[in-house]
Amino acid sequence: MTDRAQHIMAAARELLDAEGPDALSMRRIAERVGIRAPSLYKHFPDKAAVEAGLQAQGMTRLTEDLEAAEAEIGADPPLLVLAHAYRRHALAGPHLYRLTHSRPLARTALPEGLEDRAALPLARAVQGDIDIARSFWAFAHGMVVLELDGRFPPGADLDAAWRTGCEAFAQAKRAGSQGS
Amino acid sequence: MTDRAQHIMAAARELLDAEGPDALSMRRIAERVGIRAPSLYKHFPDKAAVEAGLQAQGMTRLTEDLEAAEAEIGADPPLLVLAHAYRRHALAGPHLYRLTHSRPLARTALPEGLEDRAALPLARAVQGDIDIARSFWAFAHGMVVLELDGRFPPGADLDAAWRTGCEAFAQAKRAGSQGS
DNA sequence: CGCACGCGGCTAACACCGTTAGCCATGGTG
DNA sequence: CACCATGGCTAACGGTGTTAGCCGCGTGCG
Numbered sequence A, B: 001m002t003d004r005a006q007h008i009m010a011a012a013r014e015l016l017d018a019e020g021p022d023a024l025s026m027r028r029i030a031e032r033v034g035i036r037a038p039s040l041y042k043h044f045p046d047k048a049a050v051e052a053g054l055q056a057q058g059m060t061r062l063t064e065d066l067e068a069a070e071a072e073i074g075a076d077p078p079l080l081v082l083a084h085a086y087r088r089h090a091l092a093g094p095h096l097y098r099l100t101h102s103r104p105l106a107r108t109a110l111p112e113g114l115e116d117r118a119a120l121p122l123a124r125a126v127q128g129d130i131d132i133a134r135s136f137w138a139f140a141h142g143m144v145v146l147e148l149d150g151r152f153p154p155g156a157d158l159d160a161a162w163r164t165g166c167e168a169f170a171q172a173k174r175a176g177s178q179g180s
Numbered sequence C: 001c002g003c004a005c006g007c008g009g010c011t012a013a014c015a016c017c018g019t020t021a022g023c024c025a026t027g028g029t030g
Numbered sequence D: 001c002a003c004c005a006t007g008g009c010t011a012a013c014g015g016t017g018t019t020a021g022c023c024g025c026g027t028g029c030g
Helices: A003-019 A026-033 A037-042 A047-071 A078-092 A094-101 A114-125 A130-148 A158-177 B003-019 B026-033 B037-042 B047-071 B078-092 B094-101 B114-125 B130-148 B158-177
Strands: none
Touching: A003 A026, A003 A047, A003 A094, A026 A037, A026 A047, A047 A078, A047 A094, A047 A114, A078 A094, A078 A114, A078 A130, A078 A158, A094 A130, A114 A130, A130 A158, A130 B130, A130 B158, A158 B130, A158 B158, B003 B026, B003 B047, B003 B094, B026 B037, B026 B047, B047 B078, B047 B094, B047 B114, B078 B094, B078 B114, B078 B130, B078 B158, B094 B130, B114 B130, B130 B158
8 A cells, every 4th residue: 555545545544534424425535635636546446445444444453453352351251351352442543433433344355364363352251152252243243323313212231231241142152062 | 005006005115125226216116106206206205205104114124023032032041032033123124214213203204202212122122211222322322323324344354342341331231220 | 759548627407306585375363 | 346375487506526628846857
């Protein structure tokens, strides 16, 4: 990726973080870079390519945050630690989270192996039980998007819901790793 | 709601179901009704009001589907039955589901008490344990949106993931309803 | 050294979007 | 009969993504 292209991606990222997805227009991005909108097409084929780049940023950041959380697992239940990190990650950059994880993923624009790497901390936490991993992932993603959309009643105790969900899956993990 | 307004809502719904959210423009809706776009504003203040009406349709349909599923709970685990109905509901009308449940809810445009009524079947299934209800709801919503967005690997056994998640929450419910 | 070429800007424009202003026909009501 | 609200309409504005076509500058090559 050329220097200018990286500059454009940074501008897009700032715009998204600061003003949300509706503000992410080619003209607004160009304005931040100091050029006109059509010039963006010398660096990216279309807006979808810019958004794909943002998704790559989002996946990278998530991977880093999850790996950092994994490194700090001590006596606490691993699922609770990862869940906490996941929620913190999403709330720290809600617009990027939505753009990255709440729509189809532009996999071809992703660094090789990144998607798998993002899944590894969770896979290790559930000792490779793929069904637990997928359902727990859905739980965490669901909690996050429902919170971001203000779907829970005001004043709902989300910490308690997170804890309950994590315990349910931790329990299932214990049950699953023993013989039936 | 006037006759014409209902006609417009029906046209919007057909358009959404047939061509997805990107096709849901005021001009396309008007075209289906046989009028011009500005005339829509004699019946709705703006596009958001039309979308709010669609959300009301989505909530109503979900409520009906969940209540119907609840009525057919027999020997099967209640959470599994509701989960199955939930997934079926979402996959039957993915565009309406996304518009209704994957963005902030226009509560003021909703029939009185509908949102609560939609939550009741699940609340009854978990015997009022609000934390289980919320985390299970997040799980189900997460599974659905991840599936709709094609986020799971191709060939992933989603039935197994659903089953695993349902069992985890059913287990937690049993544990929670006994003394510690 | 000069020329060619391509990189990366630019303006103008197109088709679409939501939305507003303002006009007018129709039909019911005081 | 007069009036006025209802509900159509056209024209238009500012926004969107995107394309066509132009041009200046810098680099590499003959």
